[in-house]
Amino acid sequence: MTTLDEAVSLAKGESGLAVVSTVRADGTVQASLVNVGLLPHPATGEPSLAFTTYGKVKLANLRARPPLAVTFKNGWQWATVEGSAELAGPDDAPPWLKDADQLRLLLREVFTAAGGTHDDWDEYDRVMAKERRAVVLIAPTRVYSNG
Secondary structure (H helix, E strand, O other): OOOHHHHHHHHHHHOOEEEEEEEOOOOOEEEEEEEOEEEEOOOOOOEEEEEEEOOHHHHHHHHHOOEEEEEEEEOOEEEEEEEEEEEEEOOEOOOOOOOHHHHHHHHHHHHHHOOOOOOOHHHHHHHHHHOOOEEEEEEEEEEEEOO
């Protein structure tokens, strides 16, 4: 049985990249390559996968149909984590998200958990706010792999 930590460790050799698969309104799969990190959920402390996103399509898919899958790979080794998305953003404020400053810090935390670094955090914050970026937190329900 593959663990969450083992699944995420595959991404270390791939610059933190993973494929996120959501479901469109017509039932087809929409897949995107994103940087994913592992961090404690801001409200519960439980291990959660997280990434940031923006734009109408993926956010609309996740609002309407929160189940998703995240697949990590390294060479021919892969692991998939299934779960349900929880959105935290300027247009999707869960009860535990107190204010814009908490969102700003959470966006930074997700970015660094996914292996990102930045030379100018003020500029990073401006871009995230301008793009109306949201954090997607995933509570894992199933982890499996080919290993």
